[in-house]
Amino acid sequence: MLKGSGLEYDKMKQYSLFFPILFVIGLFFILVSPHFLSDGMFLDGLWYATLSKNLAEGFGSFWVPRLTQTYNAWGQPPLAYLLESVFFHFGKSLYVAKIYSVFTCLCTGVLMFLTWKEVGGKRENFWMVLLLWIATPLVSWCAPENVLENTMVLFTLLSVLFYLRSLRRNHILNVVLAGIMLFLALLTKGFTGLYPLAFPVIHMLFVRKTTPPLALADTLIMLACVLLPVTALYLFSPEAKLFMQNYLFEQLLTSLKYIQTVNTRFDIVLQFFTQALLPLAIVGVVLLVAWMQKTLHNPFRDTNRRLTWALLALVLAGVLPIMISLKQRGFYIVTVFPLFALAAGIAIEPLLENIRTSPVFTKISKGISVVVLMAAIALNIHFAGKAGRDENLLADIRLASSQVPEDTIISADKTLYTLWSMPAYFYFEKKISLDFDSVREWHLDGINAAPPDSSYLLCAKGNLLQLFRKQD
Secondary structure, X not given: OOHHHHHHHXXXXXXXXXXXXXXXXXXXXXHHHHHHOOEXXXXXXXXXXXXXXXXXXXXXXXXXXXXOOOOEOOOOOXXXXXXXXXXXXXXXXHHHHHHHHHHHHHHHHHHHHHHHHHOOOOHHHHHHHHHHHHOOHHHHHHOOOOOOHHHHHHHXXXXXXXXXHHOOOXXXXXXXXXXXXXXXXXXXXXXXXXXXXXXXXXXHHHOOOOOHHHHHHHHHHHHHHHHHHHHHHHHHXXXXXXXXXXXXXXXXXXXXXXXXXXXXXXXHHHHHHHHOHHHHHHHHXXXXXXXXXXXXXXXXXXXXXXXXXXXXXXXXXXXXXXXXXXXXOHHHHHHHHHHHHHHHHHHHHHHHHHHHOOHHHHHHHHHHHHHHHHHHHHHHHHHOOOEOOOHHHHHHHHHHHOOXXXXXXXXXXXXXXXXXXXXXXXXXXXXXXXXXXXXXXXXXXXXXXXXXXXXXXXXXXXXXEEEEEEOO
């Protein structure tokens, strides 16, 4: 090949990766734009943001995080709060939590790329894997909402990546690292992060590169890497022991026995297949284009097919155990969708070559990627600072906070107790804690409520709330 033609080929190869990836990144920021830089946050993410900010400011500790002076923290493992608290050293607004949350998604994309390379995928085709991932509606919804699964997926993916690496080099070291990542996943969101423990056996059954005794040994090593540090913490750290007891009996067992958010245990399975519809539609478009190009008849490589089934089985291992509880939320399974995208990408990669290398695709990807990126920037600027959630509630909280000194405990009527976001917003905004059990100098009530007694005067009245103060 002539030197000039070789340089031209390398340039085309770079373009074939750069512009499709640019398109997918732009599309991702378009999808998250309504909630990324807008005001307000999903309830769970707001509580986690407040706990993380408090940890950064020295209020609470790793094992005993605090939400307010009057509220105990939720009973979730605390690792994500520690990681997010690092970001709150650079800023104190709710946007810090949103930036951290989206940052974890960008890190997820990087880990997916490393996993894609590990299984032999061509870097030029990785854009399709990313597209299949962000096309999952749940992924773009979770990205700016600061759910714990956004952090936990980093550790579940790392566990899968380290195990895949163990099959080619440094076997014991990488299996141990895979197990350590699962311990960190456990410290992030509990037992729902342990499903990659099944991967050695699943990989052995489908790909057949190891033997049953070796797969079982690998599983036991990974399990030991989870159990040994948990046991050490339980035995030698009183705070960790107390947290584990509270988590097991008050959070986990209570949720299993008494909390119901769905009517059937199969709801989580239905949610998974519902979320997978759009990625599957994209796969269908690829198949249609391949059929039009007369390449659909090309057989998939045997290794591709086996690895696809192995990853799909691992996806099910992450979904099906949630059926044990009737407390189910869609975002509980968001960690499996990177694996689902990798499985689908591996399956259709042989069909992508003719699509990716066609002149039409190259021209279209250049133009569309620039337009999509500009649209993403414009939309995020448009939504920045606007109300995304809880517009009236946030306005009332800020109005009331403007009247009350920082670090004050104010009373709130019990009828407001179900406004679950309110305590976190108050403390995040101005370190104001709510007391629902007594009447204090400052008192918060509903918009139509009368003051506690004649000694209280109205200080502020909003759309949902009004604030009273006791006069001497």
